[in-house]
Amino acid sequence: MKKHIQDLKVIENQAINSQYYLLKLRASGTLPEILPGQFAEVKVDKAPNTFLRRPISVHDVVYDKNELHLLIEKKGEGTITMADLQEGESLNLVYPLGNTWSIPAKTESVLLVGGGCGVAPLLFTARKLAENGIKVTTLIGGRGTANLLRIDAYKPFGEVFTSTEDSSHGETGFVTQHSVMQNLQAFDAVLTCGPEAMMKALGKMAQEQKVHCEVSLENTMACGIGACLVCVQDTKEGHKCVCTDGPVFNVNDLKW
Amino acid sequence: MVNTAVNLNGLKLKNPVMTASGTFGYGPEFQDFIDIERLGAYIVKGTTLHPRQGNPYPRMAETPSGMLNAVGLQNVGVDKFIADIYPNIKDFNSHAIVNVSGSQVEDYVETARKINELENIPAIELNISCPNVKEGGMAFGTSCPAAAEVIKAVRKVYSKHLMVKLSPNVTSVVDIAEVAEQEGADSVSLINTLLGIAIDAKTRKPILSTITGGLSGPAVKPVALRMVWQVAQAVNIPVVGLGGIMTAEDAIEFLLAGASAVQIGTANFIDPAITMKIVDGIESYMLEHGFEDVNELIGGMITE
Structure with missing residues (x-):
């Protein structure tokens, strides 16, 4: 491209x-x-x-x-x-x-999980998934209502759930504690972006339940085009550039 | 028409603009933005005998008018460079120069020997100034005997243009430049990055995993200009100037200080098309100021 x-x-x-x-x-x-x-x-x-x-x-x-x-x-x-x-x-x-998500062929249902501003890359994702006839479910989490972003923008593409740590909106707790996560295997793939601790916890749950999970990383960058090599993420295949090999990685490829 | 061609001790460049190692990948990364063939030369990522993963993340800190990096020579190694990368860059109508680094003299020698076999690589830049590796690197560039040893050894096996990249982290850069000249370097390039630290006051921790890193960007330009000026007066081999060049005017300043060519480094990260603007800008400057030959600018600082 x-x-x-x-x-x-x-x-x-x-x-x-x-x-x-x-x-x-x-x-x-x-x-x-x-x-x-x-x-x-x-x-x-x-x-x-x-x-x-x-x-x-x-x-x-x-x-x-x-x-x-x-x-x-x-x-x-x-x-x-x-x-x-x-x-x-x-x-x-x-x-x-950067790259894009690589959901498995024949995916019918995808769960998008965004924490705070981590919902940012998921809206265009939801739009594209819906265009391709894939069922979209979105879970948006944050510390409080002020950190739950763009809930209405996601609604045209499917069901939207929320969770807050301060109980001000939706279910209480982290996104990983939300009831939608109880049945993760209902989804063919989970795509997530948000704080690293959230993505790690979510990635672990997905791995345990053998659900395809991709995470979008935001390592500090300089060039964005694979020249400076400062934004590297440690993966099972060694250092990879988040700007060109990512920002999206399959959680199974990371050393988390 | 103005003449922008310069001759670096036999290495002929269509213009004095090169890219600095470690800021330009292997070249193709920039093809969407620039015509690589309009560069005088481009210097590819520091290459070592064996592949290197480099230092752990985080390895960059943004600083006022610059950045610190501690990449630590992450690269695929010389064999993979020759097998996988060289075929993709060898036919560009510009000079691809390989920056050669190592942790011991034998590594430098073996890497240089392998690069010497590549028909379309007319030069190497011997990196004796990388501040981000535990062994070797800058250690060779901060002592005259160590610099002499590695340059002498590489000179024996490398028959083409040998450029030596100097560290600013020394008491006298002129002393090291003179050693390079005595040991048979065809040119010297300077400056590599300045050793620095960034600390996060909130967490009280260093930002870089390695604590120290190399400072680049416009913050270092006055230091680089001073060192280029000192070295250009002391040696008879051409000097290639770099350090914080962001504009054509910055490049002209390096020529005036005595550099025969320049390298554009960190600026590539902010504007991937910057090198073309600098190539064009040097020509515009010449037209505007009545210079027909870029060589008239070299060492042309007026001091009286």
Whole structure:
């Protein structure tokens, strides 16, 4: 897949709450083909202490409007600065980067599990799965209601469950304690993104129940294109670049 | 038309712009963004006799105007390079130069001997300055006798252009450069990264798994320019300058300080098309300032 370096226009920058925002961008021409699970390296201007690009998951793609949506958590100076981007400003992206999910052939039903901002790469994934006639179930978890993101956006693609640690929404506890997890074998695959501890626990459950499980990692990166070799993940086959061999890995390939 | 070609002691480049080892993969990683054949040369990832996994993650820390890395020479090893990678890059109409590293003299020699057999690799860059390996690497580049020993040994088996990459982590870079010249290096490149540390005040832990790493990016540019300027005055072999070049103007500054060519490193991570902008920008600078030959710029800093 050809990678591009392009300026995209901000068409909307919507604060979800004080911690998260949804940034909608539009390409001047036709968007390149983008696969679910891929990401973009975003150049942050006006942030004097950021030097490198910021790797951000593709949240959603609207091809007929040439729109690319990013769901972003304010974590450091780069993502805090981007929260102030105004409609009409442009943002330079290197994209699309990374691999995609590789669910088994004949998959009929998939469980998506997102923790906090980890729901980001799962919306375009849900859209594509649904387009392919695969049943989508989504479980969204977080510390509290403020960390449960984009619940309504997932609803058109299938059933959505939630869990919070503070009991403010859905079931109480971690996503791994949710009742939907009691019958993991009802799904042909589990795709997840979120805090590493969550993905590890979920991966372990999936392995125990022999359910196909893929995780999306977010190791610190520089180039995003496999040149600098800093974002490596230790796998059973040695160090692999999260930017080019990932960000999606089968949990069985990791040394977790 | 302006002349942008430079001659590095017999190694002819169509322009003075190269890419720095460890920042450009093996080249094809950048093909969606640039025309590799418009580069004067490109230096591929540091290659060792045996495959290396490099250091554990995390091995990068973003720092003000730069970054620290502690990759530790992760690479597939020279045999796999020759079998799997060389066939894909050998026909580019640009010079592919292999950065050769090792932990002992014999490793460097054996790797250089193997690369010497490759028809379309006209040069090696001998890396005696990697700060991120426990053994060898920078140890060879921070002592005159150790540098002399490895350069002499490689020179015996390597018949093509031998560029030696120097470490800035020394009391006198000129002393090491002079040793390189005496032992038969055809050129020297500098600077490799500056040894540094990043600490997370919140956790009170180092950010890099190795604690120390190598600093690159515009933060190091003034140090690099100073060292290039000192070395260019001290040796008669060509100097290749690198360290924090982000723009064509930065590249021009290195030429003015005495570099005959430049390498673009960390900038590739931020703009994968930066090398083309620098190639074009050097030409624009020449046209704008009335230079017909890029060689007029080399060492052209006006001090009076």
